Amino acid sequence: MNEHEGGEHAGQEGGEGGPLVSSDPSVDVGETADEVTVLESGTELERTIDLRGGLAIGVGTMVGAGIFVFPGLAAGNAGPAAAVSFTIGAVIALLVALPTSELATAMPKSGGAYYFISRGMGAPFGAVVGIGLWLGLVFASAFYLVGFAQYAVAVLEEIGASALVVETVPFLTVLGVGFGVALTVLSVFGTENTTKLQNAIVSLLLGILLIFLVYGSLDTLGLFGRETVPEQFLPYGPFSVLTTAALVFTSYLGFAQVATVAGEITKPGRNLPVAMIGSVCIVGTLYVVTILVSTSAFGSGQLATFGETAIVEVARSYLGLPGAIAILVAGLLATVSSANASILSSSRALYALSRDALVPPRLGRVNLRYGTPHVALALVGGPTVVLVAVGRTEVLAEVASFLHLVSYGLMCVALVVLRQSNPDWYQPSFRVPGYPLVPVVGAIASFSLLAFMQPLSQAVGVVVSVTALAWYLLYARDVELKGVQLDA
Helix, strand or coil: CCHHHCCCCCCCCCCCCCCCCCCCCCCCCCCECCCEEECCCCCEEECCECHHHHHHHHHHHHCCHHHHCHHHHHHHHHHHHHHHHHHHHHHHHHHHHHHHHHHHHHCCCECCHHHHHHHHHCHHHHHHHHHHHHHHHHHHHHHHHHHHHHHHHHHHHHCCCHHHCCCCCCHHHHHHHHHHHHHHHHHHCCHHHHHHHHHHHHHHHHHHHHHHHHHHHHHHCCCCCCCCCCCCCCCCCHHHHHHHHHHHHHHHCCCCHHHHEHHHECCHHHHHHHHHHHHHHHHHHHHHHHHHHHHHHHCHHHHHHCHHHHHHHHHHHHHHHHHHHHHHHHHHHHHHHHHHHHHHHHHHHHHHHHHCCCCCHHHHCCCCCCCCCHHHHHHHHHHHHHHHHHCCCHHHHHHHHHHHHHHHHHHHHHHHHHHHHCCCCCCCCCCCCCCCHHHHHHHHHHHHHHHHCCHHHHHHHHHHHHHHHHHHHHHCCCCCCCCCCCCC
16 A cells, blocks of 8 residues: 555444445545445535536536637638537537446546546556646636636626726736635535535526527527528538537537536436536537527628627627627626536545545545535635636646546546456446447547647646656555455
């Protein structure tokens, strides 16, 4: 065992009929009943996230760039056929979501991709993925919080209240940091509070988007008498569809966050696959309809001139100033929900690393009153607000996408490895249809998309991965996790 595995966790003996626990913090005894996940210290992560909450995490994380950033950029690259690009992205996401669903029902534990890969492929791969997910989600959280502050200022300007923006202080930074602290503190006080907030935000967000998209779709069909912009569906050729698919795939980096909090999902055998697969289908449909409505309103050429605010101008064209304000509010909600879900998921990745002693075990301490990993949350919220204060988060968001794609590809590989080795404890309640084709194609597609990313993002992603591997070799090289039983 690793010399670092001794910790300050006091073990308890399981009495007759009681939960089996261990004094070794690397051992996750992990009873996975529908109500709780029992930890080695006798404390619990309560299963308080139901199917609606799981869908809210998946949808809330993904509904962001695909609607509020990419319509103008994607239409400029591929025209109306950008809808096909989003469809391709959804198909690739499903090719990963299906294997992830099988792994999650076999191992419904906090940590998601890290936990699956470490058990299927070993601790070195797990360390690279786990540390990568922790940092990647910190980067993404900072990006979302900066976006939230920008949308908040845009809303104030649109309603004529820009005077409320205090110019003598860095208003964007203060707003982003303030909400980052607030979301972290809320997560410490209980996962149930976080999921309630997530459910409310996503419900309101989807309500606004559905009104806009239904109206826009009816207008596109000519029911309101306005002529749509005539345009060739594939103006820039078929290759543009593929390159645009690589660009917009970052919109789908979110469904796996559901698996990261698998230790807190109720009825994991049913709710985990439904939440992951369902969130991809819901979001993919929203993206495709958004592109069709947007290109119908202006045409891809003019839409591209609006850049990252194209969707606001589309809403303004349909519904006037109220439409523009409504979409800005929706963008505000989308960034909050994405940051909220990312902070929650990042802390669970770090928590899982600590349970396996790949990082100091004290990082996995669970607050006995609230049942949340408060130390891990502090190590997510703290760096996040620092990055918000520093700014320059755009590159970090791309690095987050790089690290996610690495984990997605390795999850597909881990599924094949576990199917081939077939350990006794691997008994998923959901099995991937079309095995082994689905996970093999999912892995190839995930790794292939890395080649389309910016060189700087690729370089930083590689540096993070190499650093994580070096940490493992220096700190925890004698930790063995491949094929480890869940209850031993």
